[in-house]
Amino acid sequence: MRSTTASQGQLILFPGAAAAPPPAAPGPAPRRRSRPGPAARKAAQLDRLAQAAERELAEAWRAGDMIAARDAHERARGARRAAELLRAGPRGVAAVIGGEPEAA
Numbered sequence: 001m002r003s004t005t006a007s008q009g010q011l012i013l014f015p016g017a018a019a020a021p022p023p024a025a026p027g028p029a030p031r032r033r034s035r036p037g038p039a040a041r042k043a044a045q046l047d048r049l050a051q052a053a054e055r056e057l058a059e060a061w062r063a064g065d066m067i068a069a070r071d072a073h074e075r076a077r078g079a080r081r082a083a084e085l086l087r088a089g090p091r092g093v094a095a096v097i098g099g100e101p102e103a104a
Helices: 038-063 066-097
Strands: none
16 A cells, blocks of 8 residues: 655555654764773872871871881872872873973
8 A cells, every 4th residue: 555645655554653753863972981091090099009008107106116107108198199190190290290381
């Protein structure tokens, strides 16, 4: 059976059924959950190292071992600083260090 109202002469398979809606315009692709990059993963690892060093600092302080406490303090400070530099990226390092960024 041919449709007499269709401009292209389509075959009607199911008389009385509503016509299918036109295909929707393609929208943005569904976003995948983003995985942190290598710098973000390394910064998180450095944060964990700093936390462990701070725990060691507290234990050494309570034990009265000032040499171990100072060593743990330096490791914690260094790890925090390195994580901060990684998060700042190439353009933000000067601001973290305290210098003025040079105009390119």
